[in-house]
Amino acid sequence: MRINLTSVLVDDQDKALRFYTEVLGFQKKTEVPLGEHRWLTVVSPDDPNGTELVLEPDAHPAAKPFKDALVGDGIPFTSFAVEDVRQEFARLQSLGVEFAQEPVDMGPVTTAVFDDTCGNLIQIAQLAED
Amino acid sequence: MPILAPLADVFKALADPTRRKILDELTDRDGQTLFELCSRLAMKHQLGSSRQAISQHLDVLEAAGLITTRREGRWKYHDIEPEPLRHIAERWLRTED
Numbered sequence: 001m002r003i004n005l006t007s008v009l010v011d012d013q014d015k016a017l018r019f020y021t022e023v024l025g026f027q028k029k030t031e032v033p034l035g036e037h038r039w040l041t042v043v044s045p046d047d048p049n050g051t052e053l054v055l056e057p058d059a060h061p062a063a064k065p066f067k068d069a070l071v072g073d074g075i076p077f078t079s080f081a082v083e084d085v086r087q088e089f090a091r092l093q094s095l096g097v098e099f100a101q102e103p104v105d106m107g108p109v110t111t112a113v114f115d116d117t118c119g120n121l122i123q124i125a126q127l128a129e130d
Numbered sequence: 131m132p133i134l135a136p137l138a139d140v141f142k143a144l145a146d147p148t149r150r151k152i153l154d155e156l157t158d159r160d161g162q163t164l165f166e167l168c169s170r171l172a173m174k175h176q177l178g179s180s181r182q183a184i185s186q187h188l189d190v191l192e193a194a195g196l197i198t199t200r201r202e203g204r205w206k207y208h209d210i211e212p213e214p215l216r217h218i219a220e221r222w223l224r225t226e227d
Contacts, residue, residue: 073181074163074164074165075163075164121205
């Protein structure tokens with residue numbers, strides 16, 4: 001058994017695809033029409049055959065209160081690995097991305113948290129070098 | 131001028147080591163979400179308190195007037211409020227003329 005997919009619940013798949021590709025820098029992997037919505041995934045250009053991120057509609061009525069509660073407390077929905085959190089913070093901020101948490105050294109890890117504009121906070125994390 | 135909580139509440143709030151750590155971390159950087167505070171306590175201080183426990187500590191600090199909260203965009207930030215501590219200092223520490 002292996003993990004090949006993970007998801008974020010997004011309020012608008014077109015907006016999400018733009019943000020996750022044009023701003024974050026992921027690549028679209030699959031797009032399959034499924035009625036009102038699509039099966040829509042992106043991958044990292046560094047690992048195009050790796051884990052796919054599903055941009056999943058948040059249409060279920062329980063999704064919005066859940067997402068709002070997480071965002072209110074500053075809790076990220078998921079976390080992505082980066083080489084250099086401060087560099088990524090500067091790059092994303094220059095593109096207008098809003099941060100709920102600017103980079104902080106937490107000992108073994110440095111993290112920051114930003115708004116994905118689709119109703120989620122996302123953490124970026126960099127493991128400290130030995 | 132904020133409405134000052136009774137001094138006994140301030141001392142009670144400061145008596146707990148976790149709450150003092152929270153104030154230490156807010157001194158390091160003001161304006162943190164609950165998630166950032168929980169992460170700092172867990173990662174930097176190896177404090178295994180639940181998010182709910184930290185949230186209750188924040189309520190005690192807020193009732194004592196030692197922190198304030200504000201919504202910015204869609205999330206809530208916590209800020210340190212040093213005014214009650216100043217009153218304690220003024221009570222016992224004489225300033226040099």
